[in-house]
Amino acid sequence: MTKDFKKHDIVIIGAGPVGLLLSVCLTRWGYDVRHIDNRPVPTATGRADGIQPRTLEILRNLGLKRKIMAYDPARVFEVAFWDPAPGGKIVRTGTWASCPSFLDARYPFTALLHQGLIERVMIDDLRMNGNNVQRPWTITRFETNNADPGYPVEVELKNLDSNVTDTVRTKYLFSGEGAKSFVREQLKVPIRHKDPISHVWGVMDGVVRTNFPDIKMKCTIHSDHGSIMVIPREDNMVRLYIQIASSTDPDFNPRKTATVEEVQAAAKHIFEPYYCDWDRVEWYSVYPIGQGIAEKYTLDHRVFMGGDVCHTHSPKAGQGMNTAFHDAINLAWKLHHVESGFASRSVLSTYETERKSVAETLLDFDNKYAALFSTRQPSSSEVSSASNSSTSHHTNTSAPEDENPFVAMFKANCEFTAGYGVAYGPNIYNHSAEHTYQHPLLLTNHPKLRTGRIMPNSNATRVADANFVHLENEIPCNGSFRLFIFAGLQSSAKKGEHKALSDFATALQAPTSFYSRFGWADEERDTHHDHNNPHTPLFSLALVVAARRPEIEVSNLPELFHDYAARVYADDVWQKAVPDAKAPSHAKTGFEGDEGGVVVVRPDGHVACAVRLVGKETVDALEGYFATFLDKTGRKARAREPKFGLGGGAQRVRAQL
Numbered sequence: 001m002t003k004d005f006k007k008h009d010i011v012i013i014g015a016g017p018v019g020l021l022l023s024v025c026l027t028r029w030g031y032d033v034r035h036i037d038n039r040p041v042p043t044a045t046g047r048a049d050g051i052q053p054r055t056l057e058i059l060r061n062l063g064l065k066r067k068i069m070a071y072d073p074a075r076v077f078e079v080a081f082w083d084p085a086p087g088g089k090i091v092r093t094g095t096w097a098s099c100p101s102f103l104d105a106r107y108p109f110t111a112l113l114h115q116g117l118i119e120r121v122m123i124d125d126l127r128m129n130g131n132n133v134q135r136p137w138t139i140t141r142f143e144t145n146n147a148d149p150g151y152p153v154e155v156e157l158k159n160l161d162s163n164v165t166d167t168v169r170t171k172y173l174f175s176g177e178g179a180k181s182f183v184r185e186q187l188k189v190p191i192r193h194k195d196p197i198s199h200v201w202g203v204m205d206g207v208v209r210t211n212f213p214d215i216k217m218k219c220t221i222h223s224d225h226g227s228i229m230v231i232p233r234e235d236n237m238v239r240l241y242i243q244i245a246s247s248t249d250p251d252f253n254p255r256k257t258a259t260v261e262e263v264q265a266a267a268k269h270i271f272e273p274y275y276c277d278w279d280r281v282e283w284y285s286v287y288p289i290g291q292g293i294a295e296k297y298t299l300d301h302r303v304f305m306g307g308d309v310c311h312t313h314s315p316k317a318g319q320g321m322n323t324a325f326h327d328a329i330n331l332a333w334k335l336h337h338v339e340s341g342f343a344s345r346s347v348l349s350t351y352e353t354e355r356k357s358v359a360e361t362l363l364d365f366d367n368k369y370a371a372l373f374s375t376r377q378p379s380s381s382e383v384s385s386a387s388n389s390s391t392s393h394h395t396n397t398s399a400p401e402d403e404n405p406f407v408a409m410f411k412a413n414c415e416f417t418a419g420y421g422v423a424y425g426p427n428i429y430n431h432s433a434e435h436t437y438q439h440p441l442l443l444t445n446h447p448k449l450r451t452g453r454i455m456p457n458s459n460a461t462r463v464a465d466a467n468f469v470h471l472e473n474e475i476p477c478n479g480s481f482r483l484f485i486f487a488g489l490q491s492s493a494k495k496g497e498h499k500a501l502s503d504f505a506t507a508l509q510a511p512t513s514f515y516s517r518f519g520w521a522d523e524e525r526d527t528h529h530d531h532n533n534p535h536t537p538l539f540s541l542a543l544v545v546a547a548r549r550p551e552i553e554v555s556n557l558p559e560l561f562h563d564y565a566a567r568v569y570a571d572d573v574w575q576k577a578v579p580d581a582k583a584p585s586h587a588k589t590g591f592e593g594d595e596g597g598v599v600v601v602r603p604d605g606h607v608a609c610a611v612r613l614v615g616k617e618t619v620d621a622l623e624g625y626f627a628t629f630l631d632k633t634g635r636k637a638r639a640r641e642p643k644f645g646l647g648g649g650a651q652r653v654r655a656q657l
């Protein structure tokens with residue numbers, strides 16, 4: 001009977017941030033995605049709203065940032081603190097940068113826009129790529145069985161308007177259902193409550209008329225009449241968070257609620273002596289929150305969960321949607337590698353280990369963050385000391401022993417809330433001294449290229465068109481590993497005067513190399529306009545030459561790079577973090593000496609490993625590293641041509657940047 005069932009590569013339940021981003025990636029990469037949501041219409045107002053600096057980079061890398069910024073979100077550069085003053089008043093006690101300079105962020109601000117508009121950008125992207133979210137549909141049953149080994153998961157879906165059911169078979173089922181998940185309940189995956197404290201928040205979006213001077217800033221206001229958090233929003237709106245109840249209250253009732261009028265009256269009181277009247281309320285919700293984390297993100301590596309299904313916490317630091325995006329990307333590229341035959345199924349286990357450990361850190365952080373604001377307020381001098389203790393190496397979070405604990409906490413918090421604290425531990429992908437494969441050329445414990453973290457950002461000039469570019473963003477998120485090749489100071493751009501680079505390129509092009517083994521199956525494929533994947537869908541190269549742009553002629557470089565003409569860069573842009581460096585991008589990335597190196601960056605932007613560039617042996621080192629998780633024989637990319645995002649479609653992604 002299974003032959004009658006429709007078959008899909010993946011069925012995604014829920015069109016919130018996690019489901020949508022997973023759907024966008026897999027649809028772009030050519031998969032058959034069946035995506036449903038039980039709500040008749042997408043999010044119209046309210047809910048999450050903060051896009052953190054690192055998430056902006058990810059959205060840029062996906063070609064979605066510009067469309068989101070077109071909605072003109074509010075941008076928070078500074079946070080203001082207000083405390084009680086004599087006479088029942090409030091007074092500003094300090095301000096600090098929301099993303100201090102030591103983080104070296106490309107976009108040092110939080111963008112504030114309601115969740116529905118962010119979702120709309122992704123829904124539009126799906127439509128553009130021939131997919132859609134079906135509404136209002138829900139899931140009524142699923143099981144993993146062997147009735148069809150190619151499509152082992154059977155799922156029953158139901159249209160909530162007509163009650164018509166549709167049973168389908170799929171390779172994967174993903175639950176992005178939010179905090180209340182049918183799939184998680186059916187799997188009997190328990191939620192572990194990290195902290196018994198739970199909170200009830202009143203959240204109100206609207207337009208206010210006020211003489212409070214910081215209404216366009218993010219503010220935490222403590223007053224004798226209660227506390228409030230102010231967040232500026234798009235369209236001249238503001239969001240107010242008011243804690244209505246906490247389990248630390250003597251008469252705590254998790255079902256306690258408050259009307260719009262009650263919250264407005266409380267806010268009015270807190271803002272005194274400033275006035276605060278509401279012209280319009282766009283959205284109001286009472287949002288009960290318990291801190292919880294799912295024990296498992298999958299049981300069989302066929303049914304996966306992510307986003308709020310797996311972790312919930314307070315909205316104070318604006319992390320929910322951002323964490324959901326990270327979950328989605330992390331799973332997307334791993335599913336893609338397995339389903340394309342590149343990697344063994346075992347790599348899928350890293351989704352849970354990597355993302356769950358980040359969620360644990362998030363919940364710990366959420367506790368501390370709440371405590372930081374409830375115990376005592378920092379003095380202005382502490383804040384300014386923390387904000388200005390600029391070091392270019394934001395990756396170094398270990399506090400010197402004599403550092404004020406608040407300052408240390410501030411730094412760690414900023415890094416985490418901005419999204420740069422996402423650090424994946426050593427595993428099969430993230431090379432370390434414990435990795436099963438070792439080679440003398442692999443750079444272990446490199447101070448700047450810490451595996452599991454993102455590659456330091458840097459600027460360069462693209463040789464082909466003399467454009468100034470952000471190097472780390474040049475290769476779009478298209479499911480490929482990125483090999484950033486820093487040719488080194490000893491390497492000249494002149495023909496024949498770059499031996500290590502030439503030997504490396506020759507070895508990479510050998511028919512048996514990892515690079516060639518995963519080449520396109522279709523030899524006739526027209527790759528003329530494919531800047532990112534001219535030879536293989538699994539690897540994308542970018543070459544950085546320590547020379548001025550006019551000195552570089554691509555035809556003088558090894559032949560391999562002729563097909564990557566649009567991915568050759570001159571390292572000739574002065575950068576503040578390394579003012580005296582001859583080759584600033586080399587220095588920022590950690591290649592200060594004569595010798596260059598190759599940085600392997602995962603499709604989600606995190607550093608996998610780094611290798612010294614010496615010639616053929618560099619390819620040997622990479623060969624051994626990739627052999628630990630890639631298909632042993634190597635497989636030509638299957639004929640299925642991805643719609644967008646790989647191969648010919650990559651230009652389209654770039655065109656959106």
Ligand SMILES: Cc1cc2nc3c(=O)[nH]c(=O)nc-3n(C[C@H](O)[C@H](O)[C@H](O)COP(=O)(O)OP(=O)(O)OC[C@H]3O[C@@H](n4cnc5c(N)ncnc54)[C@H](O)[C@@H]3O)c2cc1C
Pocket residue numbers: 013014015016017018019036037038039046047048049050115137138139176177178179180181182203285287306307308309315318319320321324
């Ligand atoms: C009322 C509310 C207010 C919030 N306010 C804030 C806030 O102020 N600040 C903040 O940072 N975060 C807030 N959040 C949390 C934030 O929205 C989430 O962290 C974020 O959206 C997580 O994304 P997600 O995709 O995991 O889940 P969600 O955004 O919750 O998306 C889940 C989707 O799945 C659908 N769905 C659920 N079950 C099924 C099913 N069985 N079948 C089909 N579809 C299903 C839902 O309708 C929904 O569209 C709020 C959440 C809620 C519910």
